[in-house]
Amino acid sequence: MAISKEVKTAVLVIGGLLLIVFLFNYLKGENLLDSSRRFYAEFDNVEGLETSAPVTINGFQVGRVQEIRFVDDQKGHLKVMLLLEDDFQFSENSEAQLYENGLIGGKAIAIIPAFDGAPNAESGDVLSSSLKPGLSxxxxxxxxxxxxxxxxxxxxxxxxxxxxxxxxxxxxxx
CATH class of the missing domain: 1.20.5 (Single alpha-helices involved in coiled-coils or other helix-helix interfaces)
Structure with missing residues (x-):
């Protein structure tokens, strides 16, 4: 059975569109095949935290800061999106703590896991936040x-x- 030119063209066009969508998202830094989890934390002041800053659990890097944006609460709060690549499970009562990553003043976020029997945090949850005083x-x-x-x-x-x-x-x- 022969496949018509129209079917071949349709398959080629659909494949091309899928490839364009995949490449566009890849260039934006979003991998459609990625299984990482996203968490959020709100801060009054991020004190120089930048996107791509490390996210750690017990000193081990498990992800990075994906995005920082203002919350629409008219108070100037900032919502930080954390992208975690590791499957380490922690409670929804865990805390995202902003801290100085080094002597020069780089910032990072540490997730302080809570093992209190509460349900595990799911992708999209908002974690409580705190600020650890830096060296300066x-x-x-x-x-x-x-x-x-x-x-x-x-x-x-x-x-x-x-x-x-x-x-x-x-x-x-x-």
Whole structure:
């Protein structure tokens, strides 16, 4: 049985359209054959977090940040889409924590898994979020009281020098 030219042309056109759709999505960074899971977390401030930043569980990279966008709540909150490639199961009560990835200030997200017997998190769930203070913030907290003490010492040293100058001044000696 011979296949007509119209059927061959239709198969070729449909195959070409499917290939174009697949390539277009691939170039956008979305793989149609991908089985990764998507989770969301909302933050008041992402502090320099960028797309493609690592997502880790217990220090092991299991995914990346796919997208960051504003939430339509008129408060400026940001919704972060996390793309997880690993099949590691964790509770829906788990937490997405924004932290500094290194000394230079790169940001990443750590999923703090909760094993509390709650149902497992499913693709599309919104995880609770928190912010882990970074090294610069911790240093700032520790140095502020020290700065105040140094300022008091400087004022005392200034008054001491003024008194010493008045003792050794030529006019006060006579």
């Amino acid at each position: 913030e911790l240093l700032n907290q520790k140095l502020t009281p020290l700065q105040e003490k140094i300022e008091k010492v400087m004022v005392s040293a200034d008054s001491l020098m003024t008194n010493i100058n008045s003792v050794f001044d030529e006019q006060t000696k006579s």
